[in-house]
Amino acid sequence: MNKHQKWVAFDTILRREIRRFMRIWPQTLLPPVITIVLYFVIFGQLIGSRIGTMGGLPYIQFVAPGLIMMSVITNSYSNVVSSFFGSKFQRNIEELLVSPTPNWIILLGYVAGGMCRGLGVGAIVTLLSLYFADFSIHNVPITIAIVLMTSLMFSLAGLINAIFAANFDDISIIPTFVLTPLTYLGGVFYSIELLSDFWRNLSMINPVLYMVNAFRYGIAGITDINIAWSFGMVGFFSLVLFFSALYLLENGSRLRS
């Protein structure tokens, strides 16, 4: 395939992915919006008004970046894991496997699809959060860079989960037992300064903490950790996940008999 043909193949996968999550918008776009509105109402307004400030910010302004990032993470991940596993389950992944599309294009196509949903839901949630909280963006390049990298990283993770998954249970185990705890304990709702040394040190191995803090820095200008470390961690994990996903596609042991 020449460069143009590869671009056509990538564009086809991406458009198909966007068409998929737009077609089933009541399952893909609506639930995260409702969930996040509930978070804003309960944690931001009802409970938040009694908490006062966190990290020097009104609690609702502190929690808003974390909630936006949480929606980006979960939607990027769940889009790729459900779409790729669905293709495996219905066997229409074979349409791609019999074609000359290189594996790295397949990988980029699915990941770009996941990023579109993750960033799209993130944008909707950001607009909604403006209704509940009053904030401006402190550092635009950092905000955009970290949200893109986070979406990329969790889209890659979703693809790897889908490659390994043999049934529908396998695509819900990681989101339920790994992703949700990491997100809830990743500084979305609290500053790690509130924790004892032991729990604070333990939190430092949670990659979500770095993403949420870098994003919060981009929006509100406050962070619990070094921003350079955040980018380093997300970049490192993204590279590891990219090459792992590519290896799994090239190896094909989970996709071909």
Place this chain on the structure above:
Amino acid sequence: MIPLNSQEKTALSIKNLGKVYDDSFEALKGIDLDVAQGDFFALLGPNGAGKSTTIGIICSLVRKTAGSVSIFGHDIDEDFSIAKQYIGVVPQEFNFNQFEKPIDILVAQAGYFGIKKHIAVERAEKYLRQLGLWERRDDLSRNLSGGMKRRLMIARALIHEPQLLVLDEPTAGVDIELRRSMWEFLREINEQGTTIILTTHYLEEAESLCRNIAIIDHGTIVQNTSIKALLKQLNKETFIFDTQQALTQAPLIQDYPAILIDSHSIEVEVLKTQSINQVFDALNSQNIDIVSMRNKSNRLEELFFDMVEKNLSDKQGVQDDE
């Protein structure tokens, strides 16, 4: 469509192809097979013989454990991008997204082959029309009938206009009328130059469509020849004679084994060296009137079962010796 190398006359070349699955089952035991450009080729064999594994390897859905496969001279390992452009596959089971529309499935498949959208849309219309699916192009694929789904897979396999079309049981579960129209369509595209390889359980289909044939059993090729040459090997045929009178026992016909099937039908084996006239004479002399006569089964079917049974008994013989 990628132009063919004018020197290349072999559409598919398989050398010493082997496949051992993870559970140690040896599905293919080093098969060799060549299919000439322009051929209409049948790959026959009982269930589990290795047909689908062979096709799976050719189209990269199954990983081989030994040997090599070339499509129009392009090795599927070393030159996979070009090799895949030459081949279109119609699998045995439905493998498209049931929640997508036929038109979207075809245009997307063209996209995976790097075909620009406006060309893809034109081709999708052409093949959907040819296969009688144009009116249903915007329906969800899950709502199509079984026959329509099969035709959709054929249209999808043709969207990049491959030089080699591989069909794994394309008419399974399809009614007779539709099967005949699909045969006609396949004949047409073969006449236009597309090489076709077909696996089928309907031996009548292979006899009617194909020029050459390979029979595979237990992972080995037990026969690879032309249909004509194969049929010449047929040394006997079994006929059913329907009688006017009710019979209570099979008539005695010297040198022609006969069995009474029911009160008005007898089954008679006739060797290739014998004449049916003698059967008629014998029945006539016994005042038995024949109202109709037919082959018991498709000729190729008889031969196929003979070969598979022989292969099985040979294997059992070897095992007994061991």
